């Protein structure tokens with residue numbers, strides 16, 4: 648299938664890799680004419696890294712690259728595309744304007760999906776003639792290494808469009824999470840937000856330092872969470888499964904939740920503490936270098952997960 652990537656910044660270019668690796672022809676378009684060329688050059692480097700870590704499904708980098716075409720005209724990018732993935736800046740006015748254009752120009756049966764991190768699809772698709780074919784498909788960065796994608800319908804998105812989007816993503820090696828209806832924060836940012844709020848509270852109230860909080864996740868909870876969700880985790884953590892877990896442990900948590908009702912201002916005095924501790928461990932001028940380290944670790948983890956799934960099952 649042909650896929651049109653609209654907006655070729657951070658996320659658009661990463662989606663291009665993911666879809667082209669799965670065998671799709673990808674047309675890249677951006678309002679800034681220079682952006683698609685930059686994106687293609689960046690993609691070349693990443694494809695070499697992915698080939699080295701055996702994350703290109705056995706294909707040569709050039710075979711994947713040949714499927715990605717920077718396209719000067721929006722109409723040409725959309726012509727014949729069965730799926731349009733929009734990656735313009737996260738501003739309601741921009742999304743409304745871009746979606747109006749895409750709905751007018753895209754093929755009649757094309758799906759139009761937004762990568763929006765936080766805007767509800769109803770806020771920028773309501774007035775469109777083709778609003779039934781619009782939805783959010785929100786990836787984590789970068790989608791060619793992190794499989795989860797949140798599929799979020801507006802109240803008027805047709806079920807057929809939701810199903811087609813889920814199938815397309817799954818066939819491309821993604822792990823779609825399909826919401827029944829839209830909600831602020833979707834699923835993953837609500838989970839992440841709950842965890843961050845508690846992390847800030849522990850530091851703000853003087854119970855723990857930031858490194859201890861990070862150890863608790865990095866060398867504790869996240870080891871299981873990197874291959875099981877919280878529900879499967881608790882199902883396996885007591886002899887009798889999830890019901891046994893709830894009967895034994897809900898009381899412990901219920902006591903905690905009453906202590907967690909008060910909001911912490913992340914930008915308040917706690918930020919001084921968090922920032923000072925982080926900058927002591929990692930000076931600001933080394934953030935870029937550490938991001939490269941993170942990306943290499945993510946690649947190694949993705950390769951390991953693939954191997955482990957083959958060996959032990961998913």
Ligand SMILES: NC(=O)c1ccc[n+]([C@@H]2O[C@H](COP(=O)([O-])OP(=O)(O)OC[C@H]3O[C@@H](n4cnc5c(N)ncnc54)[C@H](O)[C@@H]3O)[C@@H](O)[C@H]2O)c1
Pocket residue numbers: 653654655656657658659676677678679682733734735736737741745762763764765785786787788
């Ligand atoms: N960066 C992330 O980690 C991340 C993760 C998930 C989702 N997203 C979402 O992806 C979307 C894009 O974010 P990004 O980080 O790639 O931003 P970015 O700034 O890197 O890229 C945006 C691109 O859109 C182009 N653009 C601007 N106006 C446009 C228009 N009207 N039509 C087409 N292209 C236009 C810009 O030239 C730029 O190349 C946002 O909705 C964001 O919330 C970002």
